[in-house]
Amino acid sequence: MSEPSTSYGSRPAPTGSAFELFAWLFMRLSGVLLLVLALGHLVIMHLINNVGNINYEFVAGRWSGELGMFWRGYDWLMLMLAMVHGVNGLRTILEDYLRPGKRRTLALSALYIIGIAFLAVGSVVIFAFKRVV
Amino acid sequence: MKVALRIQRFNPDTDKSPHFEDYTVESELTDRILDAILQVKGLTDGTLTLRKSCAHGVCGSDGMRINGRNALACRELIMNHKQPIVIEPMKGFSIIKDLVVDMEPFFNKYKSVKPYLINDEAAPAKERPQSEKDRMKFEDTTKCILCACCTTSCPTYWADSDFVGPAALVAAHRFIFDSRDRAGEERLDIVGEKEGAWKCRTIFNCTDACPRGIQVTQAIGEIKRKEIFG
Numbered sequence: 001m002s003e004p005s006t007s008y009g010s011r012p013a014p015t016g017s018a019f020e021l022f023a024w025l026f027m028r029l030s031g032v033l034l035l036v037l038a039l040g041h042l043v044i045m046h047l048i049n050n051v052g053n054i055n056y057e058f059v060a061g062r063w064s065g066e067l068g069m070f071w072r073g074y075d076w077l078m079l080m081l082a083m084v085h086g087v088n089g090l091r092t093i094l095e096d097y098l099r100p101g102k103r104r105t106l107a108l109s110a111l112y113i114i115g116i117a118f119l120a121v122g123s124v125v126i127f128a129f130k131r132v133v
Numbered sequence: 134m135k136v137a138l139r140i141q142r143f144n145p146d147t148d149k150s151p152h153f154e155d156y157t158v159e160s161e162l163t164d165r166i167l168d169a170i171l172q173v174k175g176l177t178d179g180t181l182t183l184r185k186s187c188a189h190g191v192c193g194s195d196g197m198r199i200n201g202r203n204a205l206a207c208r209e210l211i212m213n214h215k216q217p218i219v220i221e222p223m224k225g226f227s228i229i230k231d232l233v234v235d236m237e238p239f240f241n242k243y244k245s246v247k248p249y250l251i252n253d254e255a256a257p258a259k260e261r262p263q264s265e266k267d268r269m270k271f272e273d274t275t276k277c278i279l280c281a282c283c284t285t286s287c288p289t290y291w292a293d294s295d296f297v298g299p300a301a302l303v304a305a306h307r308f309i310f311d312s313r314d315r316a317g318e319e320r321l322d323i324v325g326e327k328e329g330a331w332k333c334r335t336i337f338n339c340t341d342a343c344p345r346g347i348q349v350t351q352a353i354g355e356i357k358r359k360e361i362f363g
Contacts, residue, residue: 014323020331021360096292096334 087115137217162212183232193280203282203342223285246305251316267312274307283339299339
């Protein structure tokens with residue numbers, strides 16, 4: 001007979017954690033929000049403005065004008081939601097297809113480190129930005 | 134007329150891994166696939182091993198993978214399938230012999246959701262009445278016959294055998310939404326785990342496979358909604 005499956009016996013010990021519930025809910029809510037934010041971004045960047053006109057001046061102007069904080073907030077929210085949504089999606093896939101063990105730990109660690117690094121760099125750029133020219 | 138079958142065989146005493154063998158039987162197109170398999174067993178090779186009991190889609194013994202889709206062999210007509218009809222055991226469980234798989238993990242998952250009425254209030258003199266509306270909330274999930282066609286069609290289950298699986302979630306749904314039951318919260322805790330309802334990726338294979346037509350994915354969706362909104 002082939003090897004018995006890992007679940008032989010009963011279900012895994014309960015964790016009593018609501019993390020998966022919130023992760024699931026977050027994916028739905030962030031998905032809907034991203035639809036609005038990302039489509040808005042697309043319309044502004046590609047339909048209202050010609051791609052040829054989008055340069056340093058355009059972004060710097062948007063971030064330092066009267067509505068500067070609004071646009072920084074808009075971009076930061078989009079960055080946060082897209083990163084966390086994407087990282088959580090990849091986490092789901094990795095946990096589905098990699099069995100618990102070294103390879104999974106390694107892949108998940110790499111994912112979280114890259115995710116946090118991008119979030120940090122993006123946040124610094126958005127909030128520490130000072131117009132130089 | 135002649136019907137071509139390609140059946141996956143595995144004998145644990147002599148084989149290292151499963152292989153396919155081709156068979157041809159004389160059958161009517163209006164016969165069921167189970168009839169064709171039983172002809173192979175009866176007339177060609179008596180060592181072919183499979184489970185079947187009632188042969189009328191009620192007991193749920195002869196769940197198997199037919200041309201890539203899980204079904205009960207007793208409910209599938211030969212004329213509705215392309216030949217050679219490929220017959221495999223259900224995927225995700227270990228094979229005991231030929232088409233017989235080890236269902237122990239399946240029943241352990243089923244038991245883990247406490248699939249029985251729990252109500253320790255004093256028994257009423259006559260009965261525990263239930264309105265028609267309340268009953269309809271779980272009507273669909275009462276139809277399960279535990280054939281395991283759903284759980285073994287679930288890619289999430291194939292990849293992660295710790296996943297409780299659609300059949301156990303259907304059983305949980307049947308009692309969570311029963312107004313006479315008092316252990317709904319306890320069951321919501323059990324299936325609200327990472328390896329419970331949240332592991333469902335709404336792939337819908339279970340709903341496709343269910344020979345009783347249970348809307349499995351919808352039932353899991355209702356559990357998720359209950360987990361969030363109470």
